[in-house]
Amino acid sequence: MIRFDKVSKTYPGQKRAALDEIDLEVTKGEFVFLVGASGSGKSTFLRLILRETRPSTGNVYVAGKEINKLSSWKVPKLRREIGTVFQDFRLLPNKSVTENVAFALQVIGKSRQEIDQLVPETLEMVGLEGKGHRMPEELSGGEQQRVAIARAFVNRPKILIADEPTGNLDPTTSVGIMKLLDRINRTDTTVIMATHDSSIVDQMRKRVIELNEGRLVRDEARGIYGYQN
Numbered sequence: 001m002i003r004f005d006k007v008s009k010t011y012p013g014q015k016r017a018a019l020d021e022i023d024l025e026v027t028k029g030e031f032v033f034l035v036g037a038s039g040s041g042k043s044t045f046l047r048l049i050l051r052e053t054r055p056s057t058g059n060v061y062v063a064g065k066e067i068n069k070l071s072s073w074k075v076p077k078l079r080r081e082i083g084t085v086f087q088d089f090r091l092l093p094n095k096s097v098t099e100n101v102a103f104a105l106q107v108i109g110k111s112r113q114e115i116d117q118l119v120p121e122t123l124e125m126v127g128l129e130g131k132g133h134r135m136p137e138e139l140s141g142g143e144q145q146r147v148a149i150a151r152a153f154v155n156r157p158k159i160l161i162a163d164e165p166t167g168n169l170d171p172t173t174s175v176g177i178m179k180l181l182d183r184i185n186r187t188d189t190t191v192i193m194a195t196h197d198s199s200i201v202d203q204m205r206k207r208v209i210e211l212n213e214g215r216l217v218r219d220e221a222r223g224i225y226g227y228q229n
């Protein structure tokens with residue numbers, strides 16, 4: 001589903017590489033934690049998958065496409081295959097829960113009929129049935145993150161990228177969010193999650209990839225968080 005082939009990335013004007021000769025493969029349906037200190041290259045790794053940035057050398061393949069060769073008009077199509085969730089939720093504050101989720105389908109031209117079916121179905125899946133009319137500010141942090149996950153997943157993407165999704169949540173709420181991501185993963189969606197949350201990583205025992213100063217220093221099948229902050 002995702003392959004990095006000797007990928008290095010050095011940002012313009014920087015001496016040190018943000019990513020240094022990364023070689024790895026993530027297969028369909030895997031759940032991967034991406035760990036490492038601040039500045040180790042996690043966001044750069046995720047941005048390469050989304051083609052928000054390009055490798056300096058090497059190739060990145062996502063869903064069968066070499067992203068470096070993708071013409072720019074095909075990038076939106078690539079991004080439709082990838083749902084994204086962030087630490088700060090990024091909901092539209094002036095839209096209700098239903099409207100936030102529906103909007104993701106409207107912008108890709110889905111029919112009213114499909115939207116009317118998929119949105120309630122997805123809200124139910126994330127545990128927000130009956131809350132569709134609420135505004136984001138009327139929800140707890142955990143509920144807001146559920147809306148963000150519903151929005152990311154409503155189009156049934158092949159890949160879900162989560163960048164510190166529990167970073168603003170208390171431990172109990174975080175466990176609920178992880179159960180939801182696990183459930184999404186069980187629908188054969190590949191999940192890649194960057195995190196500093198050691199207890200979550202230790203509880204889930206999924207594949208752990210650790211970056212250190214841009215290098216891949218650990219790749220374990222059922223790993224733990226394992227490095228000191």
Ligand SMILES: Nc1ncnc2c1ncn2[C@@H]1O[C@H](COP(=O)(O)OP(=O)(O)OP(=O)(O)O)[C@@H](O)[C@H]1O
Nearest residue numbers: 011012014018036037038039040041042043044045
């Ligand atoms: N747009 C940019 N221009 C120049 N340097 C950048 C840019 N983005 C990131 N970097 C540098 O690349 C390196 C890796 O950064 P990156 O954001 O990928 O790390 P990270 O592991 O995601 O960190 P964090 O956990 O703090 O989000 C850092 O040295 C950073 O300063």
